[in-house]
Amino acid sequence: MTELFDREPLRVYFPDIRDTLISACLEGHMGRGVLGEGWGLLLAGDFAFLSGTPDAEALRWLDENKKGYLILSGSEAWLRLAEEYRPACRATRYAFEEQPSWQVDQLTQYTKTLPEGIALSPMNETLFAQCRRIPELCDLCSAFSDMKDFSAHGAGVLAVCGGHPVAGASAYAWDSRGIEVEIDTLPEYRRRGLATACGAALVLTCLEKGLRVHWDAANEISLRLARRLGFGKPRPYEVVEWQ
Numbered sequence: 001m002t003e004l005f006d007r008e009p010l011r012v013y014f015p016d017i018r019d020t021l022i023s024a025c026l027e028g029h030m031g032r033g034v035l036g037e038g039w040g041l042l043l044a045g046d047f048a049f050l051s052g053t054p055d056a057e058a059l060r061w062l063d064e065n066k067k068g069y070l071i072l073s074g075s076e077a078w079l080r081l082a083e084e085y086r087p088a089c090r091a092t093r094y095a096f097e098e099q100p101s102w103q104v105d106q107l108t109q110y111t112k113t114l115p116e117g118i119a120l121s122p123m124n125e126t127l128f129a130q131c132r133r134i135p136e137l138c139d140l141c142s143a144f145s146d147m148k149d150f151s152a153h154g155a156g157v158l159a160v161c162g163g164h165p166v167a168g169a170s171a172y173a174w175d176s177r178g179i180e181v182e183i184d185t186l187p188e189y190r191r192r193g194l195a196t197a198c199g200a201a202l203v204l205t206c207l208e209k210g211l212r213v214h215w216d217a218a219n220e221i222s223l224r225l226a227r228r229l230g231f232g233k234p235r236p237y238e239v240v241e242w243q
Helices: 008-013 020-026 056-065 076-085 104-110 125-133 147-153 194-209 220-229
Strands: 002-004 032-035 039-044 047-052 070-073 088-096 118-122 156-161 164-174 178-185 212-214 234-242
Touching (some): 020 039, 020 047, 020 164, 020 178, 039 056, 056 076, 070 088, 076 088, 076 234, 088 220, 125 147, 125 164, 147 164, 178 194, 220 234
Parallel strands (some): 047 070
Antiparallel strands (some): 002 032, 032 039, 070 234, 088 234, 164 178
């Protein structure tokens, strides 16, 4: 088993790259990669991607190198092995295929339906620093070392109230084609349309920049939001969650 700085040898285990997290990891922008005897592993954020012949050695490496919550994705045989290795639960996620066209007028309308006192703002240095200090919003910028890094590779829109971010849509990861969407809202500001407004503004920003927008829904709420914004047919798949 070898951890790789150059992830190129792992591509044989991940030939069909539709997930931005996988390509971001293979391109070396984030995460870690491990090559085993007949298997490959990618660890990016809270996600582990397993391919090849299931081997408990890969799960031992994950257990030692990623503490806390972890989402494991792979074949049914990998998922069963992960459940046997450590207490876990199954969950269904939904991946969306690349969208060929967008309803720009509808997305623009969503950005205008904001509660009084709340405005949209692109990510900037001040908001970046504030998000980093807020546990519920820190994933909006966790893939980037600083605002300069974010400006070069990411995209993000925040809902701001009284000078402070209360919700946002941003890049959880990035690759050479585009971004993986992350949307978060502070609990006391939910159910006010902020996720829809921020998500619509992010899609419009990505269209302006020529970036692909990839969405992976963790639950039914996220699934409905993605469909509202115009993402196409979802592809359901099962994962194992380690708590």
